[in-house]
Amino acid sequence: MCGIIACVGDSDDAVDELLVGLENLEYRGYDSAGLAVKNGGDPAVFKRKGEISRLKDVLADETPSGGLGIGHTRWSTHGPPTDANAHPHTGCGDRVAVVHNGIIENHGALREELRARGHVFDSDTDTEVIPHLVEEHLAEGVSPETAFRRTVRRLSGSYAVAMLVEESDAVYATRSGSPLVVGVDDGEYFLASDVPAFLDFTDDVIYLDDGDVVVARPDGHVITDLDGNAVERTVQTVDWDPEDAGKGGYDHYMLKEIHEQPTALRQTLRGRVDAQTGEVALEDFPPGTFEDVSRVQFVACGTSYHAGIVGARLLGARDVPARAFLASEYATSPPPVDGETLVVGVTQSGETADTLAALRRARAAGARTVAVTNVVGSTAARECDDALFIRAGPEIGVAATKTFSSQVVSLTLLGERLVRDVTGSRSDDVEELFAALSDLPGQVQQVLDYTKARRVAKRYRDSDAYFFIGRDTGFPVALEGALKFKEITYEHAEGFAAGELKHGPLALVTPETPVFAVFNGRDHEKTLGNVKEVEARGAPVVAVATDDDEAAFEHAETVLTVPETHPDVAGVLANVQLQLLSYHAADLLGRSIDKPRNLAKSVTVE
Template sequence: MCGIIGCVGTDETVPTLMDGLSNLEYRGYDSAGVAVQNGKGIATFKRSGKVAEVRKALPESPPSGTVGIGHTRWSTHGPPTDQNAHPHTDPESRVAVVHNGVIENYDTLRAELEATGNTFVSDTDTEVIPHLVAHYLDQGDDHETAFRRTLDRLDGSYAVAAIIDGDDTIYCARHGTPLVVGIGDGSYFLASDVPAFLERTSEVVYLEDGEIARIEPDGFSMMDVHGDPIETEIEHIDWDPKDTGKGAYDHYMLKEIDTQPTALKKTLEGRIEPETGTVSLDGLDPGHFEEFEQVDLVACGTSYHAALYGAKILQEAGIEAQAHRASEYGTSSQLVSESTLAIPVTQSGETADTLSAMADAAEAGATTVAVTNVMGSTVARQADETVFIRAGPEIGVAATKTFSSQVVTLLLLARRLAEDMDDGEPREDFDEVLAALDRLPDDIQHVLESSDARSVAHKHIDSDAFLFIGRHLAFPVAKEGALKFKEITYEHAESFTSGRLKHGPLALVTPSTPIFAVATGEVRSKTLTNATEAKSRGAPIVLVTDDCDANADLGDYHLEIPETHELLEGLLANVQLQLVSYYAANRLDREIDKPRNLAKSVTVE
C-alpha cells in the first residue's frame, strides 16, 4: 500500500514526480505530495485526496531542482488530511521523508522526541523519521550516518526515502516493504513499483531487506546497515510501457478485462504442446515434486479464489491439497513438514500476509513454489522456485486478468504435480484439456464480443443485494464474482455454494435480490435445482452457463459461455461476471479503478 517515487538527475523533477504518482495511484489515493531539493531549501507540496489535488496546489511555475521524492497514501495512522499527507519534514524542513509500512514503536519514539522539544503536526507514525534524522544531524552526524542511525531505531516494516537540505542525494532503505531503483540515461529513479517509471527505463535494481541505497546525480551505491558496500545486479523488466496506460479506455479495469486473451496467450506461450500432450514449466522438470505428500496454497483476496480453484483441480488429481487464507495460515492447525509443498499465490508478490504465511511454511520445513506476476518481487526472490503468470502489469485495483492467468498457471502446475507425486492421478483426458487451453483466448474473446452483461447489470441496478452461487469449480468463481461486485459497486454482494442456499441464506431471497447462478461442470444440474428453489421464492435468476437455451424457463436473464472442457468453464463464466460488475459500477458512477478504502498491493498485515 502507498506509493513512493523519487528521481535524481532530471531537470523536470516535479513533472517526473507527478507522472510517477499518477502511475502509482492504484497503490493508494487518500492523499499525495512531493518534496523537491531546489538549492534554496526543500519545497514541499501535499494535499488530501487524489494526485490531481496536488497538481492544483502546485504554483504555475513549479520549483526547479534535480532531486525530489513523492508519495501517494493509503491511510494507516491518521485520517487522510493535508497534515497527514507525505512527505513529512522536521520542524525546520531540513529533512523530508516518504514512507510505506508501519513503524510499530512510533509512540515511544515520538514521546522521546517531544521530551526534547520537538513539535509534531500530524497523526502519522512516519513523522518520527525526519525528526530522528534531524536529531542525529544536530548531534554532528553526517547525512548518511544520521539516516542509518535513524533506521536502527525503527521497529516494524518500512520502505523509506529521505532528502536532506543541501544534498543532491536520495537516501532510501527497505525492511519488509518493496523498493526498486530505476537506472535511466543520465538519471535515476526510485519507486515502490516498476510502473512508476517504466516509460523512462526498464533497467532496475531491487532492494532487499536491510539494504540501503544512495542515489546521486552521477550514480547510485548500495550498502548494508553498517555502511559496508553491497554488489548489485541490474535486471531488465520485459513489460511494454504502453501496458501501463489506459489507451482509448475509460478505465484500466475494462482494458484489463478486454486484454485477457492476450494475457493468457503469454501465460501459455512455450508451456503447452497440444499436439504432443506435454507441459513445460520454467525448469520444473518431471520428477521435481516426487518427494512431496501434500500441497498448501496460501493467498489473499482474488488470489485466494484462484488458489481455491487450483486446490480443487489438485484434489481431482488425487493430491491432498488445501487453499488457505494467508492471514490465518500461521494460526491454523494444519500439519506442515518437509513433505509439504507450499504455493503462495500473489499478483504483486508483495502481499504482506502471503509473505508471512510463506515464511511460516518455510520455517516448518516446507518447500515453497510461488505463483506470481512480478519479476523481482519479494515472493519471487524468497521462494525456492517461482512460476510467473506473465499477465503483464495490472493497474486497476480490482484484479481481473491476473485471476485468469493464475488459474491457468495453477492448472499447468497441477499436471506436473499429478505426474510426480505418489498419490497423483494424471487426467486421462489431458489432451482435451490442452486443446481447450489452446482455444481459451479465443473463447474469452467470444465472450467479450457477445456478452449481454451490460443490459443485465443495468436491469438490476436498483436491487437490494446480489447473491452468487456455484458448486465445485464454479464456487471460487461465484466468490470472485461477489468480491468484484462489492469492490467496485459498493453494493452488498454475497456468495454461497449453491447447496447452502436452502440452509439459511434462502431467508435473504426477495424479488429484489438477483441470484447469479454459475452452472458449470458435472454438478450443474444441482446448481440449477438450487436456482429453481430461489426462483420459486421470487428471486430473479441470472444464469451463467454454456446452454442457456436448454434452461430458458429457469433463467430470467442469461449470460452464455462457449462450450469447453469443464476445467475451464469457470474462467469463461468469470469474464461474464467481471463485465457485470464493471457495467454496474459504471452506471452507478463509481471510482472503478480506485474503489474507496482499497489499494492494489496490501503490504501491511
C-alpha cells in the first residue's frame, strides 16, 4: 500500500528527485509523507502527516543537500496518520533511517524485547523496530550491510525496506512479499515500490525477487540473497512513457484514464484477434496450451474480481467449468484443486497480497497458474506458470477504470483459447464476438463523446442510496458500478443480481433510491420485469441500454445509452457509462476523486 522511493547518485539534488518520486507514488498512500537525505553525516529526516504538499512546505524553508535519499508516502496500517507515525523512522539515535512497506507481523514481540533492553519508541508503527534492531547490531561492531541482513532475518511478515546509515554511502534495501524495483540510469540508481516513481529519470528497471538484498552506491550496485550469494537479475526496459503517468490536462487521473480506454483496448487487442477468420493469437498461449485443463478458477480482489466473474461466466456459457473466487477467501478456504485445474489470478498491479496468497496456495496444491496483469515483471507474473499482460498502460487513479475494461477483454480472449483447447471446438458465434471486440474501442469513444452521465449524476445527487442491478455479465458490471460509486462518492451504493431484488434488497427501495439497471442484450424480459418491480415501488430507474431499446425508454426515467454490440462485450460499454456517472457524482459532491479516503491503489497487505 505505502510507497517507497530511494535515489543514489553523486549529485546534491536527491530531494528534488525524491519529491518527484513521492508525487508519482501518492496513489499508493497519502496519509503522510517523509524523506531522509544523507550527505556525509547523519541522515536528515523530514516528515509530515497529510499530503505531500505539506512536506514540500517544510522543505521550502530548509532543503537538505545530498545524493543519497529515501522517501515514503504512507497508507496507515499501524497507528493513525500523525507526524510521529510518518516515515522515515529512526532508532534511539539519528544514525539509521528506514522506510518500509508491508506489515511486520512479529513487531509486538520485537518491540517488547527492545524496550526491555532500554530502547524508547516514538511511534505506533510496526516499522520502528527495524532501525532499533539495526542500531543494536551496529553497536556490536559489524558493518551496516551485516547489521541490515541480521535485522531482516528477525522480521516476519511482508515487507519492502530501504535504509540509510550514517557511516555509509549506500542505500540498503530488500523485499519479501511487497514490491520493490530498481531503476538504473547513467551514474544513478533508484529503488521504488512501482516503476512510475522514477519514470521521469529512467525506463531501465530490475525486478527484484523475494529475499533479494540490494546495496546501491553511486559507483554501482550489488544484488545478493540474504546469505550474501550473488544473484543475477536482468535489466529490462519498460515501454511506458513518463507522460502516460501524468494528468495530461485532465482535472483528475480518473477522468483521464476513463478517456484512455479506447487506446488501452486497442493495445489489449493488437495482434491478438482476427475478426475475419475468428482466430485468437495469444503470444504465449498457442493452440493446445490448455488441453489438459478440466476446470478454471479465477482469484482476484475488488474490481479485478468483478472482471473474473465476467471471465467465469463467459467460460461457463461455453461448457468450460469455471468459477470466480474472492482471493482473500480462497487463500484461507480453497476449493478442491488438482493437476487439471487452471487458477487464473487477475490483478492489475501483480502485487495484490491476497491474490498472490491464493495463487501460491493453488500452486502448492498442484494447480497450474496464470497471471492476468498489467505489469511486466510483477510478482504475479514471475511466480505464475504463465502470464497474460493486459497492456493498459500505467493507471494512477485509485479507482480502477481502464484496467477493468482491458481485463475483461483479455479474459475474453483467454477464454476463447481455453474453449478451443478444452472442448475441441470454437465458440459458435466467435466471428460475431471478435467483430464486436474489434469495434469496441470506437464504440467506447462514442460513449465518451455523447454521454449524459453528468446530467444524470446531478439529477440524483441528493438520493439516500444507489442500487445497481444486472443479469448474466451485466451482474458483475452492476457490482463494479456500485463499487466505483461508493469508492469515490462515499455514498451508499450496492450492486445486486437483478433477480435477487425480490429476495431482500427490495425492502430498501424507496422513491429516494435510484436503481441503475444494466441491459446487456440477454434475458431482456427478465431484467425488464425487475425494473417494473422497482418502478411499482416508486423508485426512479436509470437504464443502461442501447438507444433503440424501446422498453427501457418506456419504463426508465432516463437512459444512459450504449451502442449495439455482442452481449459478451456489452458490459464494457455499460461500465464506461457507470464510471462516468460515479466520476461526475463525486465531482459534484466535491470529493477527493483520485485519493479517496482510507483507500490506496495497490493493496500489498492481507
